[in-house]
Amino acid sequence: MKSSLSNYKLIFWDFDGVIKDSVNVKTEAYLSLFPNIAKETLHRIRNHHLNYGGISRFEKIPLYLEWAGLPSSSFDIKKYLDQFEIFVVQRVIASPWIPGVEEFLKRKPLSQKFVIVTGTPENEILEIIKELNIDMLFDRVYGAPTEKEKAINLTLEEFHIDKESSILIGDSKTDWLAAQSTGIDFLYKESELDEFSKQFKGNKIRDFLGLI
Structure with missing residues (x-):
């Protein structure tokens, strides 16, 4: 360098x-998508997101749906992507x-x-x-x-x-x-x-x- x-x-x-x-904003957004899954799975999602921060939600959300044992059709993925976007945009803008x-x-x-x-x-x-x-x-x-x-x-x-x-x-x-x-x-x-x-x-x- x-x-x-x-x-x-x-x-x-x-x-x-x-x-x-704004990393915590994205972490909270991912976890908020899956309020009813096992704590162990939430912990796994949190750690994965933090350790692979540069990977987009288009890759993460299908993977997290799989880990959570939830349907992951293209319709389901879009629904979760839309929820994620609504959660994050203004929070990212407002973050320090x-x-x-x-x-x-x-x-x-x-x-x-x-x-x-x-x-x-x-x-x-x-x-x-x-x-x-x-x-x-x-x-x-x-x-x-x-x-x-x-x-x-x-x-x-x-x-x-x-x-x-x-x-x-x-x-x-x-x-x-x-x-x-x-x-x-x-x-x-x-x-x-x-x-x-x-x-x-x-x-x-x-x-x-x-x-x-």
Whole structure:
């Protein structure tokens, strides 16, 4: 990793847990979908979500329905996806900023490009960042169903930026794997809830206060 984020031409951003402190919002949303299942299954769902934060709900909800022993037809999955969206959007908007990140984003130099790569559905993340008045700060926004690896490769090709000049800021093993597979640098935004934080030995930050 370069000595400063200002030395990168392109910064990829995860959203939940990196820009907004909204990981708990998503956790509560998943658990609220299954109020009557066994506590052991709820615990399994919670741990899976926290350890695989970068995976989209389109993959998680069918899996959790299977674990809960509930019907998982396309109709059922859509019903749960709709419930999830209703629960999360305004709560994510209202959740706290990761300390220092709002100021960091708004000081973006003209020479640098910012791109969101998130497991949140694309239409939803576009709505959220517009409500937060930060949509104009991002040169591209990728959400589900576009996978992070694909989004990264598409951006590198579109902007003709070298991998060595690009970095992903993420808070999960999924994010790290996306950076690894595409050959770009990675900065881990630590999360006490993520088991990966105990394993990761690379560059990490707790917030953006020292980076403003």
